[in-house]
Amino acid sequence: MIVPFSPLPSSGPDRVLERMRTLHPKAIDLSLDRVHRLLDRLGNPEQALPPTVHVAGTNGKGSVVAYLRAFAEAAGLTAHVYTSPHLVRFNERIRVAGRLLDDDHLTDLLEEVEGANEGRPITFFEITTCAAFLIFSRVPADVVLLETGLGGRLDATNVLKRPALTVLTPISLDHEQYLGGHIEGIAAEKSHILKPGVGCVTAKQSRAVAAIIEMRSLEMGAPVWREGHEWFIRSHSDDTLVFDGARGSLALPPPALPGPHQVRNAGLAVAAIERLPMLGVGPRAIARGLETVEWPGRLQRLTLGPLLERLPEGWEIWLDGGHNPAAGEALSKHGRNWRDKPLHLILGMLKTKDAGGFIKPLAARVHHLRTVTIPGQDAAISADELAATAIARGCHEAKTAPDVAGAVHDIVAEAGEPGRILITGSLYLVGDVLARAGL
Numbered sequence: 001m002i003v004p005f006s007p008l009p010s011s012g013p014d015r016v017l018e019r020m021r022t023l024h025p026k027a028i029d030l031s032l033d034r035v036h037r038l039l040d041r042l043g044n045p046e047q048a049l050p051p052t053v054h055v056a057g058t059n060g061k062g063s064v065v066a067y068l069r070a071f072a073e074a075a076g077l078t079a080h081v082y083t084s085p086h087l088v089r090f091n092e093r094i095r096v097a098g099r100l101l102d103d104d105h106l107t108d109l110l111e112e113v114e115g116a117n118e119g120r121p122i123t124f125f126e127i128t129t130c131a132a133f134l135i136f137s138r139v140p141a142d143v144v145l146l147e148t149g150l151g152g153r154l155d156a157t158n159v160l161k162r163p164a165l166t167v168l169t170p171i172s173l174d175h176e177q178y179l180g181g182h183i184e185g186i187a188a189e190k191s192h193i194l195k196p197g198v199g200c201v202t203a204k205q206s207r208a209v210a211a212i213i214e215m216r217s218l219e220m221g222a223p224v225w226r227e228g229h230e231w232f233i234r235s236h237s238d239d240t241l242v243f244d245g246a247r248g249s250l251a252l253p254p255p256a257l258p259g260p261h262q263v264r265n266a267g268l269a270v271a272a273i274e275r276l277p278m279l280g281v282g283p284r285a286i287a288r289g290l291e292t293v294e295w296p297g298r299l300q301r302l303t304l305g306p307l308l309e310r311l312p313e314g315w316e317i318w319l320d321g322g323h324n325p326a327a328g329e330a331l332s333k334h335g336r337n338w339r340d341k342p343l344h345l346i347l348g349m350l351k352t353k354d355a356g357g358f359i360k361p362l363a364a365r366v367h368h369l370r371t372v373t374i375p376g377q378d379a380a381i382s383a384d385e386l387a388a389t390a391i392a393r394g395c396h397e398a399k400t401a402p403d404v405a406g407a408v409h410d411i412v413a414e415a416g417e418p419g420r421i422l423i424t425g426s427l428y429l430v431g432d433v434l435a436r437a438g439l
Helices: 013-019 033-041 063-073 103-117 124-138 182-193 207-220 261-273 283-292 323-335 353-366 383-394 404-414 427-436
Strands: 052-056 080-084 092-096 143-147 165-168 200-202 224-226 232-235 241-245 248-252 315-322 343-345 366-371 398-400 418-422
Touching: 013 103, 013 124, 033 103, 033 124, 033 143, 052 063, 063 080, 063 283, 063 427, 080 124, 080 200, 092 124, 103 124, 165 261, 182 207, 200 261, 207 224, 232 261, 241 261, 248 261, 248 283, 261 283, 261 323, 315 427, 323 353, 343 404, 353 366, 353 383, 353 427, 366 383, 366 404, 383 398, 404 418, 404 427, 418 427
Parallel strands: 052 143, 052 165, 080 143, 165 200, 200 224, 315 418, 343 366, 343 418, 366 398
Antiparallel strands: 080 092, 232 241, 241 248
């Protein structure tokens, strides 16, 4: 029997975070005015940060930040890291000099920023970004790794006037309701993290996106180092990587994060770190970082928790927070390495995502698919609607389940042989599974 899910306990900072969620009627309202106002009241901490790497793009932002952190720490450096969303606890979003804030220190920080805001309208992401800047300005570190939340031009992180470097991961369609439905418009929004005279390292992009980035770089006088032009990454048959860039050729171990897309993410991070000579990160630290990097919820194998307790021998459960068509393509490509066992999908998604576009590249690889409504998310697509979308995209075995535990039970009962279950479609769904597993 699979143990059913139960409500999760709240933590100390949750009361402050819940108050912050009520400060603005919208979850997302792209503007920099409110951020500038609050940062001014806090003494403009964003102007007192260590050298900062600002990362934008559609997919791979968090992974690239994880690689950069691993490189820096392997070289003995300390890094402040700001990412979103979190998987289990909000604390994950703000890493200070390599450490997560404990609940007491996080609560004190949030209450200080809440007090400075004095109840004025501001979105949750904006006020918590200001909190990150404040603590980063007070604690010494060698580098800040800063991930955009949404877009770039009007993202709360884009108040920095002169980062040390900007990085653009692959740009594709996502968040169309906020950034527009055309790839050129989305690319223009994201490329606005480029600043005058500040270099940008970019992944290989479509022709349309590359043209927008080039236009922005010329406008800003910002040199751009492009995958396939100024730097290259390739994987050999023995799984070793070869990176060619400004320092010449580097032979590197394969990244600890699985999936062919992680080779490109790793290459982008290596290209970025070599454009930060002030950090002094050499080839040995890069190799060590590739071997030790961690980024939960991205093709992560589940090793603990109630979902595994009654799982028959030979079965595996994997988690991935992919949620847009490009992520579906990446998972489908990785599925070529999973031909030893049947692949089954448990899917939960938000209404703001292109569910059909995510499912389409996976449809031919999936034996059974169960849809669930993501717990605690008002914007979740219902299991019924998601199953109908999956069927329309070619997953004829798609059915609904009351929750993830029920979905696992149904798949095991119907499959007849050991298989691999991938729980995907949303970081919120993955985070819920990890929380209930105690990870």
